[in-house]
Amino acid sequence: MRIATWNVNSITARLPRLLPWLESSGTDVLCVQETKCTEEQFPADQLRELGYESAVHATGRWNGVALISRVGLTDIVKGLPEGPEYEGVREPRAVAATCGPVRLWSVYVPNGREVGHDHYAYKLRWFEALGKAVADDAVGTRPFAVLGDFNVAPTDEDVWDPSLFEGATHVTPAERAALAALREEGLTDVVPRPLKYDHPYTYWDYRELRFPKNRGMRIDLVYGNAPFAGAVKDSYVDREERKGKGASDHAPVVVDLNL
Numbered sequence: 001m002r003i004a005t006w007n008v009n010s011i012t013a014r015l016p017r018l019l020p021w022l023e024s025s026g027t028d029v030l031c032v033q034e035t036k037c038t039e040e041q042f043p044a045d046q047l048r049e050l051g052y053e054s055a056v057h058a059t060g061r062w063n064g065v066a067l068i069s070r071v072g073l074t075d076i077v078k079g080l081p082e083g084p085e086y087e088g089v090r091e092p093r094a095v096a097a098t099c100g101p102v103r104l105w106s107v108y109v110p111n112g113r114e115v116g117h118d119h120y121a122y123k124l125r126w127f128e129a130l131g132k133a134v135a136d137d138a139v140g141t142r143p144f145a146v147l148g149d150f151n152v153a154p155t156d157e158d159v160w161d162p163s164l165f166e167g168a169t170h171v172t173p174a175e176r177a178a179l180a181a182l183r184e185e186g187l188t189d190v191v192p193r194p195l196k197y198d199h200p201y202t203y204w205d206y207r208e209l210r211f212p213k214n215r216g217m218r219i220d221l222v223y224g225n226a227p228f229a230g231a232v233k234d235s236y237v238d239r240e241e242r243k244g245k246g247a248s249d250h251a252p253v254v255v256d257l258n259l
Helices: 011-025 044-049 118-138 173-183 226-231
Strands: 002-007 029-033 053-057 065-069 074-078 094-099 102-108 144-149 220-224 232-237 253-257
Touching: 002 011, 002 102, 002 144, 002 220, 011 044, 029 144, 044 053, 053 074, 053 094, 065 094, 065 102, 094 118, 102 118, 118 144, 118 173, 144 226, 144 253, 220 253, 226 232
Parallel strands: 002 029, 029 102, 102 144
Antiparallel strands: 002 253, 029 065, 053 065, 074 094, 094 102, 144 220, 232 253
8 A cells, every 4th residue: 555645835836746656656646735726726526537536624825735536535533632722713624534555644833933923832732733633553463554744853864954943943941842742642753765865854945046945844744653763664755746837845755554
């Protein structure tokens, strides 16, 4: 079974790349983040023509998540059950479903903006709510994983130059502690292998030629429980999808399971 996660940075803009990628990659389930559309605007019909069902949680031009599956979608949950609000709004940042033999969450963790900002505090509260939402599945016997854009680099090795991020979000002790607390629910970081260079970055800013210079970050993560992690036979970053015109600033992370 092949499962992937991809922050597409607008599914409308990325559709000409997404559809052929789904066909060529043989992906069974894709977790999508940053759809930047309403549920009505989501390209469910085009995906259905390729044999995929969609579970979408999206409300407009910002945020938005989805699960795209050709092995079924049942028990869909939109949003974290105890998810916090930001400025009075519960943003569409999480969707869960059972896809064949696995249970999955697609998540888009808040960015945090800057340390001390209200959005930073919101990010930490959001992580707490995510931990509560996944606690039961994390220790269950069914393969389970949380995949998506976590907006945190787990270690200094996951940033191309840690010195440039001092005092900034994505690398602070509080954010990394939130990630560690999530792992302590019973989840393992499924680290992909790089297809080029020595570290599997998943995100490269559009500015300053950061992709060709490989100045990236590993912030798109796969956190699986013991049955999921034990079934992993391969995982990699498909950096080819970060190349060329019309690419997202994130690359897909692909996981192959032997179930």
